Amino acid sequence: MDPWVEDIIEQLCIAQMLAESKVVLGNRLGMIIVDNAIEYMMKAYGDTKLVGQVLKACPETGLVDKPLGMIKWTEVKDRRNFSLLLDWVLPNVNTKVTASSVNPYHNSRNALYHQSSPLSVEPKQFGDYLGVAKQLLSDLFVVSLDEKEWKIRVQNVKNAILKKEAVRLVAFSDTDDGLVRIETNIPLRNTEAIQLGTHGLVRKLGRSPSMDELNKVLHYSGHTVDQLDVQVSQLRKSKILMRGKIALTPNGRKRVLKKYGFI
Secondary structure (H helix, E strand, C coil): CCHHHHHHHHHHHHHHHHHHCCCCCHHHHHHHHHHHHHHHHHHHHHHHHCCCCECCCCCCCCCCCCCCCCCEHHHCCCCCCHHHHHHHHHHHCCCCCCHHHHHHHHHHHHHHHHCCCCCCCCHHHHHHHHHHHHHHHHHHHCCCCCHHHHHHHHHHHHHHHCCCCCCCEEEEEECCCCCEEEEECCCCCHHHHHHHHHHHHHHHHCCCCCHHHHHHHHHHCCCCCCCHHHHHHHHHHCCCECCCCCCECHHHHHHHHHHCEEC
16 A cells, blocks of 8 residues: 555544544544545645646636646646645546535634634534545545444554554454354464454354354455364364364463454
């Protein structure tokens, strides 16, 4: 992923983290960061995707001395003007987001930032603007993260700020045959995948799964294990899995819950 895209994602994560905190100014500060991220997206898209192209549409203000429809990105004037920046970029993007849908949020951000009178931001207003930013991230840079992936990103940014180790987050999604799929942002050894698959299946089924069910879950999760019965036997010898059935021992379950965060 391009570094400027990672920068945008990180900004949105910080904004979301502030809004979800108990800080009184959380939504207010989050709104300002989201607005900054959108402006950054416009400039990054122009500087990386529109260079060399003739723009499809241009605003009336800020035109260079060329006929409409013959302007290139490098000839655009006043890129520091947020509203004009939207006018130059959005007509050249396959998106339903329009300048008129973004500008009211930007105007609110300006009021928050520049006016001396105290103003507040409602959670819905922040959430809506964050949604616009995420949509633009998808439309401009083809980066679409689902809710679970955003939670992982937010948590890792939070840990980075607090100088903590990145959380080993794991989620289980349902499969069509009533089993689960392991979803995580971390690499897993075979033994770790077996433990997580076992934990997820027991949570889903309310019983100990069969070896065949565990094997399917590992396959669905991209962790097909050769000689699964041998690996299971080793985990039993280590007292991580119970003897006679596919289930974590109390000690094994304790280790899994300590090592991973589940969402």
